[in-house]
Amino acid sequence: MKRLSVLIADDEAEIADLVAIHLEKEGYHVIKVSDGEEAVHAVETQSVDLLILDIMMPKMDGYEVTLSIREKHNLPIIFLSAKTSDFDKVQGLVIGADDYMTKPFTPIELVARVNAQLRRFIKLNQPKTDNKTSLEYGGLVITPDQRTVTLYGESIQLRPKEFDILYLLACNPKKVYSVEKIFQQVWGEAYFESGNTVMVHIRTLRKKLEEDRRKDKWIKTVWGVGYTFNG
Template sequence: MKRLSILIADDEEEIADLIGIHLEKEGYHVIKASDGQEAFRIVETQVIDLLILDIMMPKMDGYEVTRRIREQYNMPIIFLSAKTSDFDKVQGLVIGADDYMTKPFTPIELVARVNAHLRRYMKLNQPKSDLGNKTSLETGGLVISPDQRKVTLYGEEIKITPKEFDILYLLASHPGKVFNVETIFQQVWGDAYFEGANTVMVHIRTLRKKLEEDKRKHKFIKTVWGVGYAFNE
């Protein structure tokens, strides 16, 4: 069985080496990069199953690396950073990261998060009658195409992150059904470790902006106060 490859991008060599030792013990193939440009080049030229990215890196920071990667790839991304503010965490999630850990960290917890994200990612990418065999959803000018993981609004494509797509598809597949934040988090993030409620709310808020709900009378995502969220047909 092919070993899964993990890219560690961090300009602190000691930290990258420490993470690499623990991941290699788990059986993963580890690749390292010391700056953002090198990390992005590796993603473009090699098969990478998960990325661990520092934010403050030479040549290209972790935010920009993530933006560029999310234009083409869906693999899990974990930010590992000394930045501890809620703003930095939210920004990382909105850009397209799947997880955010702050330094100092415990290698055991990081490995647990890596394992959790890879289980979820590999499960979603197994050949099965899942999203790829379902027809597109269309309502109110909004078209959600699960085979291409593409969303258009009145013919114009909307750029959304993989997690935003999963949330939107989950809600749109069950119009009118109210999902609480715990259920949304469980369905989209699987068994990853997070403060689920805040994470879901951040992604819902960003989705609404991208769907231009503030400019349109029709609200695709309805808030049911004290309960959760539902999709309006």
Template sequence: MKRITILIADDEAEIADLVALHLEKEGYQMIKVSDGREAIEAIQSHSIDLAILDIMMPKLDGYEVTRQIREQHQMPIIFLSAKTSDMDKITGLVLGADDYMTKPFNPMELVARVKAHLRRSAMQLNQPMTGHTSVLEAGGLIIDPDKRTVILYGENIELTPKEFDILYLLAGHSKKVFSVENIFQHVWGEAYYEGGNTVMVHIRTLRKKLGEDTNKNKLIKTIWGVGYTFNG
């Protein structure tokens, strides 16, 4: 059986060694690099299952590394950064990261989050083989879960993995209202842990990509005080 390979990109050797120590205990194979360019090279030359990225790295920062990863890969990405502002977190999530942890951090919490994202990723990879997925068509949208593509009025819409999962969840249960907690548990595949802002950021960027920042007839409707529903 292929060992799961995790990339840790951080120019602080002590942090990279600490992360590797705890994840290697779980049986994962680790690749450590110290700058963004090395991170891209590692992803091009190895089969990486999950990436843990610092933001402030030499040569290429974590944001640019994430942008380049998302051009070709759907692997889970976790930011592990000393940058703690909401804007830093929002930027990372908008670019396609799946999670954001700040330093100093609890290594055991990081391990738990890594396991949760790998579990969710494995479920997505196996999903097309179950025979239970179906193409959804509503409100000018065509959502194909096997190809993980979204077409809106003939135009392909590029979504991050989590944006796609949120849209497919809502569109697959049209008119049902999902709370922020429900969405987090379904899409992130784990217990809710103050993930409200994470969900709302993804909803915001998803709406923008669907052209709903200027469209009054929103496909994703907010039910104030309750959650979100698909209005297609």
């Protein structure tokens, strides 16, 4: 079984070295780069299973790197940044990051998050052995085997967690899921003040489903409780 590779993109050598030590102890192959262009090049030319990415880097910042990588590649991305505002966290998640940790950080927690992201990513990308049928609700069709969504015949491009949230809700229409329950089932880890993460993904999901201009409202907010699928 091949060792999984983690790419660390951070211009602070001491932080990159510290993270690398802990990941290598966990059995990962570690690649280190110090600027955004090197990060994009490494993903293009080497086998990378997960990316730990700083935001403030030379040549290309973390946001630009994420947007570039997301055009071609589907791999977990964890931001590790000194930017601590809610705006920065939300912006990182919206453009395609899967998780966000702020500096200073605990290496043990970072390793735990890396393990959780890779465990979930590998599980979701295993070949399907069963033949699950599509879910159809009016003009919305969700096909879990291909992880595709179409809306009135047009393909909707969803990021992995957006698809997982939609599929979770659509499998149990009218059932109300709390933010905590959604996070636990979709992210596959314990819930700790991660409400904004779920709400950001719900907001972008609703936008892609064009709920702002269609009469169909697929995801309904149950105030004070959570969300439900209005199928």
